[in-house]
Amino acid sequence: MKNNLIVSGSPHIHNKESVSRIMWTVVISLIPAGIAGVIIFGWDALWVTLVAVFAAVLTEWVCTLLTKKKVTIFDGSAVITGVLLAYNLPSNVPLWLPIVGAVFSIAIGKQIFGGLGQNIFNPALVGRVFLMASWPKYMTTFVKPFNYDAVTSATPLAILKEGKILEHISYGDLFLGRHGGCIGEVCILALLIGAAILLIKGYISWQIPASFILTTAGFTYVFGSSPLFHGDWLFSILSGGLILGAFFMATDYVATPLTAKGQLIFGLGCGLLTAVIRLWGGYPEGVSYAILMMNAATPFIDRYTKNRIYGTR
Amino acid sequence: MSIQEFLSIFISSVFIYNVILSRFLGLCPFVAISKNTKQALAMSGAVTFVIIASSIVTWLIYQFLLLPFNLAYLRTLSFVLVIATLVQLIEMVIRKTSPALYRAFGIYLTLITTNCAVLGAAVLNVDMFFSNGKAVAGSFYYSVFQGACMGLGYTLAMLLMSGIRERLELCNVSKAVKDFPLAFIIASVLSLSFMGFSGFSR
């Protein structure tokens, strides 16, 4: 549905009304995951999210003032960035961390390119990767689920990366989010509810999440363990930030290709990079890096998959 | 010599220690020429070719001329002369055999002499694949392969950058950050994303 409306490359001149509608719907669709995060990790999750959102909106306001552009904080896009950034953080980070991350996301990830519609990279991920590089200690310490004191645990993917065996985790646990991880990534159920809203309304395409998730799962199935074709693909789908990333961050309108074919390629690339980093890289999770790298490649994907102008060869 | 070693050279030269985004070699053309994909490709192609050629020649000179006569300290001087000469030669050859190609490269060919990436590659080869004044096993092949991979990494970074900058031409970026500053910030984010490749073990 979305593809029928778009006939040219960005930047677009947005009708502010409909952009806001879409943005705020996305915010609403992210609420289930937030509620789940609070249930699983406690009130810390809420504070982190609120702080990130507040910082993001404030930064956007200041930036639009400084660059004398139209104030856009009410279109919801800064809120989305704040929420997504928070969802990518552990719940027990010191509160200055999401603030710095949000400022970076909005200022460097978005405003310096000229604001909405012009960012090359997904702003929330830019912030997250910045935080990861700057304070790795804080970004990789997670609390145990349902344990509202700060008893630390590692995420399933991190445990695997160290070569240890996972115990006491069932697929059900993974689906409901009963394990350590970032605020918004653990509860697959809640995320899927939100994703369903967006898919039904036609606000996100199915191509990107589908190709992303299937590629990661497929690659993991083939190469995930020895012998070949014995990888645990279901685990790979349900763990880490794959669902959150595939449905909510890889589908960012501005930073991804326009055509269906381009989107399939985009999703494929993301999936491939994610799987490779997960299996053989130093980090336990590769979703953020994969999406950012494909964001960078998007101008090229667009160039070679653009719709023909009617009448030309 | 093992496939492991070649693979690890490939991954580290192209992604983890990308010649532009991580080692900062070849920055001047990166920031100045990457606005246009055609130019970027031309530059990258020329640079890759020169890196490979100079990797071969500098290795041979180091192994058979400098080391036996205890002249290792002359490597900077000799390498740089080799590169300058190579570039001149290549220029002449291209001019004779394919004037169209020569015109396509334009001034970039001459600029390659001062491109840190070329000298950097030669010096890195010697640093990495010689120890205690002797070449390690397979040193020659590793050196040439590393040169080729550095060229590949260079091309990758240039292409990504030019695609992004071409797209940004259509956007209204504030005047202060136009061109250079923005290019660096884009490079910074690219460098951050490439960090995803760190720690590759095989």
Next chain:
Amino acid sequence: MKSLIKEFTKGIIKENPTFVLVLGLCPTLAVSVSVINGIGMGIAATFVLIGSSVIVSLVKGFIPDKIRIPCFIVIIATFVTITELCLKAYSPALNRALGIYVPLIVVNCIVLARAEAFACKNNLVSSFLDGLGMGVGFTLALVLISGIREFLGAGQILGYTLIKGFEPVFVFGMPSGALLVIGLLLGFINLLKNRER
């Protein structure tokens, strides 16, 4: 006399090689992880700059125009080799820290550009001052950038912790942070330049 002083000072602000001429960025970004390294590289580069500028201006009458660039390179490379050997002998720690960027001074755009643009057209004293000024400007730029990076990235300057309890932002010690700092600095300087007009 006034014009001579100008040759020296222009390299520091008005034609600062890093921020205004935007030359020699490769070593700037790579080396600016700590202030000590920045100063070390700055001094090494200044030495090469002065040496090569002086020699080039002395022999400019004897170099045929067609092969002047290779000749400059030979002169510069000689000074770089001297620098390399001195560093290896007297300061091996700094030599290791600066790594491949010491031999790379020979293709540092600043050195070649000054030889080509100035030293081969001017007399000995002016060339000396020009080289010195550019070197000082370069060193100052290095100190500024590495000061920012070392402070933010490691919470220290010259190895001394300045603010207790400051959580260092590791990314500034990494390539990405270097690119970010120079991008923001250049943008800031452009802003100032635009305001002036």
